[in-house]
Each structure stands twice: as C-alpha cells, then as structure tokens.
Amino acid sequence: MPTGPMLRLRFFVCQQCETVFADPERPPPCSCGTDVPMREITGDVQTEPYFTELRDVDT
Ligand SMILES: [Zn+2]
Numbered sequence: 001m002p003t004g005p006m007l008r009l010r011f012f013v014c015q016q017c018e019t020v021f022a023d024p025e026r027p028p029p030c031s032c033g034t035d036v037p038m039r040e041i042t043g044d045v046q047t048e049p050y051f052t053e054l055r056d057v058d059t
Contacts, residue, residue, distance in 0.1 A: 009023065010025070013039050015037070015039055016030065016034035017032040
C-alpha cells in the first residue's frame with residue numbers, strides 16, 4: 001500500500017482566485033491560470049475553528 005501515516009496533507013491557497021488545494025507535497029497549477037505562486041496555509045487551516053468543529057462532529 002502506497003499510503004500510510006506518513007502521508008499528510010498540506011494546504012495551499014491560490015493568491016489570485018483563493019481556491020484552496022490540499023496536497024501532501026505541492027499543489028497542481030491552479031485552473032485560473034495565474035503565475036502567482038500559491039501560499040501554504042497548512043498552519044492556518046489546522047487552527048481554524050471551522051475545521052475543529054468538523055472534527056468534533058466526527059467523534
Ligand atoms: Zn487560482
């Protein structure tokens with residue numbers, strides 16, 4: 001199996017259109033076609049209350 005506990009998603013946001021991508025390494029080119037590099041927001045996402053609520057619902 002290629003997947004396992006080592007695989008951990010990182011989150012990136014396109015600074016042009018604000019689309020968020022999740023990828024373990026680097027995101028695909030954004031479909032909006034911008035040359036602006038994506039900004040990693042992994043840390044922001046994990047402290048985001050919205051995502052914390054989702055985890056609480058899950059348990
Ligand atoms: Zn974009």
